[in-house]
Amino acid sequence: MFGACLMAKPALVADCVKAMRDSCDIPVTVKHRIGIDDMESYEQLLEFIEPVAAAGCSVFIVHARKAWLQGLSPKENREIPPLNYEWVYRLKRDFPHLTIVINGGIQTLVECQHHLQFVDGVMLGREAYQNPWILAQVDATLFGMDNPANSRDDVIAALLPYAQQQLARGASLNHITRHILGLYQGMPGARKFRRHLSENAYKKAAGIEVLAQACALVAGSHEQQA
Ligand SMILES: Cc1cc2nc3c(=O)[nH]c(=O)nc-3n(C[C@H](O)[C@H](O)[C@H](O)COP(=O)(O)O)c2cc1C
Structure with a gap:
């Protein structure tokens, strides 16, 4: 199995995380959606997170929209299901010891600053590709450091x-x-x-x-x- 369909198999993902942790020293992180197909509730999201966290994953990168495994292409699945940032913020409130990184539709550092009030990190996907210059401003804008490149x-x-x-x-x-x-x-x-x-x-x-x-x-x- 590969990709978002694994959200339907929390025990298998937990097992994979444990196997990976047992065989390497680098951090094992999990990136996932807020649900797939008919997973409609926040409680169902917890049914995924809880066993995976118990297996030793402490960093979750959450693409804040559901994925429809049938009927939508991968590209449509990055655009059509609505974003729900609130559930990601709620995860951080419910599991303060976990590192929660938010992802999906974020295009500016001002938006990043806003999200960082509620979660530990922000992941940029398409924007970093389409407009990589945004990354040159990150150190100065988000970390109060010198800007590594002026142009x-x-x-x-x-x-x-x-x-x-x-x-x-x-x-x-x-x-x-x-x-x-x-x-x-x-x-x-x-x-x-x-x-x-x-x-x-x-x-x-x-x-x-x-x-x-x-x-x-x-x-x-x-x-x-x-
Ligand atoms: C061309 C392309 C390929 C992607 N491949 C993967 C992938 O293999 N695994 C994954 O978890 N996400 C993949 N993604 C999704 C991104 O990691 C990200 O979750 C998604 O684009 C939403 O974030 P954004 O709105 O900042 O782009 C891909 C996105 C794009 C545009």
Whole structure:
């Protein structure tokens, strides 16, 4: 079994958690929905959480909507069932010793700040992909630390040595650049940057120059705008 359908098998998930905990030292966390199919009540959610927590999982990442196993595609299941953040807050109130991380539909750091009043953490899914620049503001906005990058170009500059190192070890450029396709989202040249990487970074011979060329397209657009 794989994915949200496992919510119907709390004893099996508890068993898996225990087996994983018994055989490794790294934390074992569980990510789940607030229910599936005809699981309608908060009490049914507890029927999942309680045995899994008893088996030794103390970190739960909760996608705050149900999943419909029949009739909805995975993509529709990320959009159609309504979000219910309140149940996730309630989990934290009922199990203060557990680490509860909220997920689903969160797109700004202001929203993160709001959720953090009620839960321990926030997980961003699609927003981190579509607009990875949001992550550069996290340290300063949520943790009162220095901002690690003042500009998107700083992010690229910091990424270059890592990319070079990985390429030297035989990695594909695409595996690195896929995470920054949206870096310039909303800025002049963003589309050219994304397209250049999408069309070239997957090629076998793609080296660091492909990333440099993509960056030049953004810089070029800036100049044209000026
Ligand atoms: C392309 C894609 C693949 C995903 N694959 C998984 C997965 O394998 N396991 C999982 O638990 N969630 C998966 N998710 C769901 C996300 O982890 C997240 O729960 C969901 O997108 C809701 O958060 P968001 O609104 O911040 O995107 C996937 C999401 C996307 C967009």
